[in-house]
Amino acid sequence: MRYQIIPVTPFEQNCTLFWCEKTRQAAVIDPGGDVDRILAVLAAEGLTLAKVLVTHGHIDHAGGVAALLERTAGVPVEGPHEEDRFWIDGMAKQSKMFGFPDVASFTPDRWLQDGDKVCFGEVELDVLHCPGHTPGHVVFFHAPSKLAQVGDVLFQGSIGRTDFPRGDHATLLASIKDKLFALGDDVDFVPGHGPMSTLGEERRYNPFLSGRFG
DSSP states (O other): OEEEEEEETTTTEEEEEEEOTTTOEEEEEOOOSOHHHHHHHHHHTTOEEEEEEOSOOOHHHHTTHHHHHHHTTOOOEEOSOGGGHHHHHTHHHHHHHHTOOOOOOOOOSBOOOTTOEEEETTEEEEEEEOOSSSTTOEEEEEGGGTEEEEETSEETTEEOOOOSTTOOHHHHHHIIIIIIGGGOTTOEEEESBSOOEEHHHHHHHOHHHHTSOO
8 A cells, every 4th residue: 555645734733545555446534625636646645536535524624525525526524423514514614714715515425433344446445433532543464564543533742632512531532541552562554634653653653642741
């Protein structure tokens, strides 16, 4: 499997393209906006979009889903967990809250649960339900590559905010320590914003997980 990070929206959200090298089928994770930029990368790499995957319902991660579907003949959308339905249904309200252009809501073809698998081409991703930042946040993990897309659960040197509706700090810490760190220190991860890191680096040095902050 190969991947490419495509920063989108004024929040510089890490929309991520995963693709199967053999079949050239691809999944776009968290198309928050800038759909033309995403489509340009797909075209440049000669890829066929097979699925749209969503980690959680915040507008900078999911705000471009409906527009992308209009441009790609309605490929299947999978994720997040259904506990984030209220965020997706409230996309218009989010547009006003965060100063985004009006965006349309959408209904995933499949709400994801912990332990589910998502597939495109010959690639299979494991789904981890990791609530805390939002109640329905999910993470996508490709075990053969030891690569995860963790959305806004964990960042290099920081963790996700929990001051939005139905966020919970203790739940977020449990998701990181019980779900993510169990994957192994040698796992690389793409966060929702900012540079990549490894789970081992964050387990050892992240001040929000060592008790120094938060």
